[in-house]
Amino acid sequence: LPAGGSSDNRQLMGTSRGWGTAFPSLPVDFMADSGIANGFIVIDEVDKESDDRRNGRMSDTLLQLLEPANSRSFMDPFLGCPVDCRYLQWLMTANSLAGINKALLSRVRLFAVDQPKKEHYPRLAQQIRIGFARESRVDVRLLPHLDGDDLELIQKHCRSVREVRQAT
Secondary structure, eight states, rough: BOOOOOOOSSSOOOOOTTTTOOOHHHHHHHHHHOOOOSSEEBOOOOOOOOOOBBBHHHHHHHHHHHHHHHHTTTTTTTTEEEEEETTTTTEEOOOSSSTTTHHHTTOOOOOOOOOOOGGGGHHHHHHHHHHHHHHHTTTTGGSSOOOOOHHHEEEEEOOOOHHHHHHH
């Protein structure tokens, strides 16, 4: 779930049944679709959430879902009843801790992941290629091969992971 630029919590919280476009909360939707009560939900770029509170903030809803006592009886507005969300696992990404709600930070375990260095780019390009094949449901052997010259050019000229992805 992308949090970057989010100006409300509807994607995470859902909406009440009274609306014509009503839908359940993300945890309920995830558990119903997957049949898994202890899966992972990824919230991307949680540091880029909007500060606007008028329509509810995603981080405020996350606080409910991360607190064991509250997640045990999370009130889904679409269902109109509490749902046990305590077994869900949450993974949140951020480029910086600066924009993240302090209360939210106090409820998570932090892992710093360093930016890949240029010497990692050839291996990264190979992994991106494999990931692309999986996403496209194509045998990786049918994709053009990246030879030593290709990988050397990627390492030499790319300045970021985004550029490695584009070059691959």
